[in-house]
Amino acid sequence: MWWTDLLLYFFPELCLVCGKRLSRAGSILCLKCEYNLPKPDFGNLDNSPVNQTFWGRVPVEKSTSLFRFEKGSPYQVLLHELKYHGNQAAGLYLGRLLGQELLHSSLSGCDILVPVPLHNKRQKKRGYNQSELIARGVSEITGIPVIPDLLTRTVHQTSQTSLGRYERYQNIKGNFSVSSRAPDVNGMKILLIDDVLTTGSTLEACSWTLLNYFNCRIYIATLSLA
Numbered sequence: 001m002w003w004t005d006l007l008l009y010f011f012p013e014l015c016l017v018c019g020k021r022l023s024r025a026g027s028i029l030c031l032k033c034e035y036n037l038p039k040p041d042f043g044n045l046d047n048s049p050v051n052q053t054f055w056g057r058v059p060v061e062k063s064t065s066l067f068r069f070e071k072g073s074p075y076q077v078l079l080h081e082l083k084y085h086g087n088q089a090a091g092l093y094l095g096r097l098l099g100q101e102l103l104h105s106s107l108s109g110c111d112i113l114v115p116v117p118l119h120n121k122r123q124k125k126r127g128y129n130q131s132e133l134i135a136r137g138v139s140e141i142t143g144i145p146v147i148p149d150l151l152t153r154t155v156h157q158t159s160q161t162s163l164g165r166y167e168r169y170q171n172i173k174g175n176f177s178v179s180s181r182a183p184d185v186n187g188m189k190i191l192l193i194d195d196v197l198t199t200g201s202t203l204e205a206c207s208w209t210l211l212n213y214f215n216c217r218i219y220i221a222t223l224s225l226a
């Protein structure tokens, strides 16, 4: 909204969710909003709803998300900032939070982080790939290296929001390929990183692209679960 933009212009160090002044440099949330982030309590990762998304579709070892994305939630602003308002600091910051969650799980044993790529055209327009920023934040905390160009997106996809899960996957399954500059990642545990998990079609397509090319194991972490 215009007034939040105006406030941020004059007082850039404000919590994105509640608008309070921030005391910590490089953060985008105050301590209270960070603490109240709607984190899903998955307990055992094996049965998490994130894991269940991929059951019967693609062999994903384990997967998790940092927070739940609910319509009308004040936390919705985080993804908007990251994807549409050029707020790259939000990607790094949320990536670090995701990294802290991963430290306490078996996903911290992965060998490399691979962000879901954007098509060149879209990345040029946006100026960055939000999933790569998240991966960089995760890497800062976990020490796992990021390989941003392992996968490339070969087809420029228009919006898929009107399609169901099956149609989305049919639409997107041929859109990724292993980059010609890709290092040999045979035998590795690959942690795919994306911003939002909705139907899982994009991550399914990325997973199959890697599994068909390499002898590897796939893990998944996203910022939010829609």
Ligand SMILES: [Zn+2]
Residues within 6 Å of the ligand: 015, 016, 017, 018, 019, 020, 029, 030, 031, 032, 033, 034
């Ligand atoms: Zn706050």
